[in-house]
Amino acid sequence: MRSALIALLAGAATVTPHAAPYAAEHGPAPAAGAPAVTPERPETGAASIAGASLAPFAAELAQMPMITNATGWHGATGEAGWALLAGSRPETRQRNRWTYALGLIGEGRGADALGVLDVMQSSDRDLGLVAPFLLARGVALTLVQRDAEAVEALSFQELAANPEACAWRMRALAHAGDAQSAIRQVNCALPAINGRSPHDRAPFVLAAAGAAIDAGQPQPALAWLKLFNDQDPQANVLRGRAMVATGDPQGGKLRLDRAALSGGDEIKAQARLGTIEAGLATHSLSPTEAAKQLDALRFGWRGGAIEQRVLEIQLRLANEAHDLRGQLRAGAALIRYFKLGSKVPPMLAELQAQLAAALAPDSGVPLPEAAGLYWDYRELAPAGAEGDALVLRLAGRLQDASLYARAAELLQYQLTKRAQDVAQGPLSVKVAMLHILAGRPDRALDAIRTTEQPSYSDAMRQDRKRVEAVALYRLGKTDAAAAALDGLSDAPAIRAEMRWQSKDWGNFVTANALPAPKAGFSEPAQTAVLRQAVAYAMLGREDQLAALRARYTPAFKGLASASAFDVLTRKVGSIDPAAIGAAMTSIPQASPAGATGDLLDAAS
Structure with a gap:
């Protein structure tokens, strides 16, 4: 029904200025190729001028009397309303749409009214500046429970003291759970509420009573609820809650039980929640049992004021019990899903x-x-530098405990959700390294490639290329890894490390850069020479092994690794296998490729 109505409204908006009047007065337009029919009299006025634009409806609506009570919501609907719309001329179409929307609101058909109002505003954007239009839109939004949008529309400056706007604003605020703000609208809203029939006034009084209870003012709520008969389930839910709040939990529980017997699903959920509150107030229900019942209630009912109240009680119980996880769970849900x-x-x-x-x-x-x-x-972590430091400390603790995958997950979130621009550079390197250590080089590669930016410094680009090369190597793409290092000053040492790790002895002896023989060898220099000896031995190159021995024996004199050098550079056939094993374990751990070499070694 609504879609058909909107289609009619929208379609009417595309009719040319002459089409509607012609059809209304002369019947359907002649088919293509048929003889033209000359009307008995020409069109007169602005609408007869081809391409003329009609005056916007916003100015006309702004001049109309303001709606201040329920009597303003009347207009033709049903068949009469459809006929009115279908027969509209361009100059009357917006006025007829407005009349139709008012009638729909009067019938409580908020969704249909909202569709009409949206079509009107698409034809005349200035309507968003007109108080009567915003009032109607706010009312329609309240009827479909789009409370935040409703409050925004009804908060237009010219509607601040309008009794009808105050009444609907109070209703939307109460449904949204903002009890204090809702109560502040009551005095302004009273003329519009009291001017309604008892039946039409009920939703507003119930909203005011519920807000008063939530705001800690149960006595006025009990007075307002006297307007309802003793069997009304919604009134009994509120009476029960108010009685519990005023110190009569037994009487309140009786009211809640009565409401649960006669009410629908929502009333039953409200009554169940009120009963739990009564049990906590009388200490007949332990906090532990109450928490279980609240979980069960929330499992079966999501959204709206009921779930918000459940979560608020759960948060209070968790605070009293110093239950950290319970506090975070309830508090996070409140902040995520409710406007507080x-x-x-x-x-x-x-x-x-x-x-x-x-x-x-x-x-x-x-x-x-x-x-x-x-x-x-x-999402509860502090913003800015404080939050960044918090997660970095936690990731560092995880890394120290060798929980690399968990550390990478934390920093991956930081990288994609919080870090911006150049800050992604160093963090992307850290995340990629952790992914490599966790045995997930594919994710490391993704962390680098999805954070590429032109604003990185040369040093940062080089760090990223080193980690990218390690990830490619761990994926088995050794040639691609070697190519990724082009342009780096330490590329030869890293390529040699890759060949060493993969036991590619032939390419290793070519790539390995041997240091000049001198006293006081550093550990990386010792490692480069000892590895070269191993590779020569594996390749059976005794002449090169002998030359290596002759060249570096003086440099190893007095070093802890001198015995390892002596064993590894002997003739291949004369070496005891046990001695080789001991020599290999005594090779210094410092890689000639520095931190990149250590990463390659740690990930292997």
Whole structure:
């Protein structure tokens, strides 16, 4: 029905200025090729001029009397409304749409009214500046429970003291869970509410009563609820909650039980929640049992004021029990899914402090559990440098514990969701290194390639190329890895390290850069020579092995690795296998390729 209506409205908006009047007065337009029919009299006025634009409806609507009570929501709907729309001329179309929208609102058909109003605004953007239009839009949005948008529309300056706007604004705020703001609208809204029939007034009074209870003012709520009969289930839910709040939990529980017997699903959920609150107030229900019942209630009911109240009670119980995970779970859900207004800053600050304390090294929370808490509630982490430092410390602890995959996941989120521009450079290197150490070189490669930017410094580009080369090597793409190192000053040493790791002895002896023989060899220099000896021995190149021995014996004199050099450079057939094994283990661990070599070795 609604889609057909919008199609009619939208279609009418595309008719040319002459089409509608012609059809209305002379019947259908002649078919193509048929003889033209000359009307008995010509069109007159602005609409008869081809291409003339009609005056916008916004100015006309702004001049109309303001709607201040329920009597303003009337207009032709049904067949009469359709006929009115279908017969509209361009100069009357927006006025007829407006009348139709008012009638739909009067019938409580918010979705249909909203469709009409949207079509009107698409034809005349200035309607968004007109108070009556914003009032109608706010009412329609309230009827379809789009509360935040409704409050925004109804907060137009000219509607601030309008009783009808105050009534609907109160209703939207109450449904959105902003009880304090809703209560502040009551005095302004009273003339519009009291001017309605008892039946039409009910939703507004119930909204005001519910907001008063949520705002800690149950006595006025009980007075307002006297307007409803004793059997009304929605009124009984609110009476029950108000009685519990005023110190009569037994009487309140009776009202809640009565409501659950006669109400629908939503009433039953509200009554169940009220009963749990009553049990907590009388201490007939333990916090542990209440938490279980609240979980069961939330499992069967999602969204709206009911779930918000469930979460608020769960947060309070978790705070009282010092249950960190319960606090984070309830608080995060409230912040994620509900508009809490001024409640958010203090709640968020408290949750952030609790999360930071749990992630501290001296918190006593086991490291895997701390990492899980951060991952589950990472949107609660502080913003800016403080939040960055928090996650970097946690990732460092995970790395120290060899939990590389967990550390990479934390920093990957940081890389994609929080780091910006050049800050992604060093973080991408860190993330890629952790992925490599975790045995996931494909993810390392992705971390580098998806964060490429032209603004990186030369040093940062070189660091990224080194890690990219290691990832390619770990994927078995040795030639591609060697090519990725082009232009780096330490490329020969890294390529030699790759050949050493893959036991490619022939290419290793070519790529390995031997240092000049001198006293005081560094450990990386010793490693380069000893590895060359191993490669010559594996290749059976005794002449080159002998030359290596003659060249470097003086340089190894007095070093801890001198015995290893002596063993590894003897004639191949004269070496005891056991001695070779001992010599290999005594080769210094420092790689000639520096940190990149260490990464290649650690990931192998």
